[in-house]
Amino acid sequence: MSVDVSAQDIAQAYEHVRAKQLDWLLLTYGQTRDKLSLLTSGTGGVDELVKALPDDDVSFAFCREEEKDRSYFCLISYVPEKTNALVAARALVHSRAVAANFKAHHATMSAAKREDITTRSVRAKLRLDAQPRQRNLTQFDASDFEPQPSRIPVRADTLPNGLHARAATETPRSVSDSTLHHARTGTTPSAASGRPESPSVRKDDALPPPPPPPKDPDRDSWVPISSPTSMHHHTDSYGNGNAYPEPPSPTTTIPTIPDDGHSYYNPTLGRSSFAYSENSQYSQSTSTLHTDFARRQQQRLPPIPVPTPLPRGVSLPRKSLEERQREIESKRERERREMEELQRREREEQERRRRDRLEQQKREEEEEESRRRKEEQERRRWVAERQRKAEARRLEEERKAREEEERKAADMQRRVEEARRAKLRREAEERAAAEERRWREKEREDEERAKIERLKNIAVQFVAEAGGQEVALSGECTVQTSWSTTWRRRYFELNNETMTFYKHEADPQPLDVMRIKGRVRKIGTWKDGHDELQAIPHSFAVEFKDDEGPWFFYTDSEEAKDVLVGLISKACGLL
Structure with a gap:
């Protein structure tokens, strides 16, 4: 895989x-x-x-x-x-x-x-932070704190001598360098100049607003800013349209901050927030902004000429009742036309909004229909793809099942063929084994007949040579009795009834006597079930008819073995 x-x-x-x-x-x-x-x-x-x-x-x-x-x-x-x-x-x-x-x-x-x-x-x-680390916000760029040049008009008499031209050209940027230096180093202007720090400069940069300026009775020295409300028309009780100007509102300005090294910038108050120490020579000459200053600055309207007031005792001629009525009707007609125009515009605006709403609704319906068609196409494509994959999986599973069946059939046929071949091989082996057994059995029978014949000849020969003596054969052999597990070398004497064993030839006292006449059942070898004799050459076993166990013998040669076996067989009647 x-x-x-x-x-x-x-x-x-x-x-x-x-x-x-x-x-x-x-x-x-x-x-x-x-x-x-x-x-x-x-x-x-x-x-x-x-x-x-x-x-x-x-x-x-x-x-x-x-x-x-x-x-x-x-x-x-x-x-x-x-x-x-x-x-x-x-x-x-x-x-x-x-x-x-x-x-x-x-x-x-x-x-x-x-x-x-x-x-x-x-x-x-990955054992990392949830989001990548951003820029350290405690670090700031000096450009973030550079104040923009002030466009606020300056009152001329609030500046000291020699600074009129300088105030007209300089901007607060000359102040920002020193203030930025104090803001970055954490020092105050007083500490930087060697003077004692003013109580108004707080350690945490939270400076109070500057004090309000003193009232100045000289209003003519202020630069007025024109506005549509600076001229008011009044009508007297007689209907005269006498117009006279109201005194202009005093316009307050902010002076340009001089570059004297005593200004202090507070970054917590914004880009253009500045404060002065108490012992600064300009701290008492500042002024506050008028409430409508920003609105008047944005309008930038040209100044309205101020009409000359009428002399005392001189008045304009009174209007007639018809003129006043015509003016009222004209005013009403103008208001009616304006109202109709407003209503027409309102209807047009509502109609436009209705058309826009219908168009928007139509676009939304078209987009919804397009989205629905796309979703339907996507769903159909997804269903077709899913069916294709299901069909491919089904064909693949069928192919695997077919291959599995073919493999099983081939395995079954192979096993049947192997079983048939094994049976034939087994039958052939059994026939060969039976043939070999028959051949070996025949060979053994032939050997047995030849052996018996040879033993008979040997027995007849020894009996003839003995000439009627009591002892037919004597000699030495190694014997293991039925009650002992030790092999002993003994001298033996064999006659027709017994086989007597001595320690040596000159010993007159017999050690063991084996009765053989009518008692011996069989004389066998290791092939007859005596496996312990397989490793001993020229060995044989004498089995008895009674309950006594077998006696085991082995001689020095095969010829001596044949002679001894033949005589024992002759004596016990096996030949």
Whole structure:
């Protein structure tokens, strides 16, 4: 169940991710079962990777995360929930092969849903912070605190001598250098100049607002700012349209801050917030803004000429009742036309809004219909793809079942053939074994007949040579009696009834006597069940008819054995 990950584009994408040229790569099976191919790659982080994941296919991803200018890599195995158990098990085995190929990974994770793969979860697997570290906000750029040039008019008499021209050209930027220096070093202007610090300068930079300026009775020295409300028309009780100006409102201005090294910038009050120490020579000459200053500055209207007031005792001629009536009717007609115009515009605006609303509704319906058609097409495509995969799986399962049946039939036929051959081989071996047994049995019978004949001849010969003596044969042999487990070398004398054993030839006292006449049942060898005689040459056993156990003998030669066996057999009547 190995998987092939040797494609050249996979290796190139892997090296690009390691070299920080890519953020991730994605591998899928495609139409194969044991070969992975590169589906896509990108630089958009984990969010882009999640969007590229296929819906129903098993895939493997290799992504990169940054922490303190160092790269960390994570290997992700995506097995959807609807994947069958066989494919999931194969994907588990293949994930190990992919991990062995992508050796640079620091962690691995498995997911069954897209929601499980997020930047937070990947960084948690890598044991990193939840989000990449941002710029330290405690550090600031000097350009953030540079005040903009002031465009506020300055009252001339508030500036000291020699600074009129200077105030017209200088801007607060000349002040910002020293104030930024004090803000960065944490010193006050008083401390920087060697003077005692004013109580108004607080350690925590939370400066109070500047004091209000003293009232100045000389209003003519202020520069007025024109506005539509600076001229008011009044009508006297007689209906005369006598117009006279009201005295202009005093316009307050902010003087330009001089570059005297005593200004102090408070960064907590904004870019253009400045304060002065108490012993500054300009702290008492500042003024406050008028409440409608900003509104008047924005209007920038040209100044309205001030009419000359009428001399005392001179008045304009009174209007007639008809003129006043015409003016009233004209005013009413003008108001009516204005109201109609407003109503017409309102109707047009409502009609336009209704058309826009209908068009918007139509666009939304068209978009909804388009979205529905796309969803229907996507659903049909998904159903067709699912049916195609199901049909492919069915054909694959049928092919596997057919191959399994063919393999079983071939195995059965092979086993039957092997059983038939084994039976024939066994029958042949049995026939050969039976033939060999018959041959060996015949050979043994022939040997037995030849042996008996030879023993008869030997017995007849020895009896003839004995000439009627009592002892037919004497000599030495090694014997083991039925009541002993030790072999003893003995001298024996054999006659027709007994076989007597002595310690040596000159010993007159017999040690053992074996009666043989009418008592011996059989004289056998190791082939007759006496396995202990197989390793002893020229050995034989004498078995008795009673309950006594067998006696074992062996001689010095095969000829001596044949003579002894023949005489014992002759004496006990076996020949």
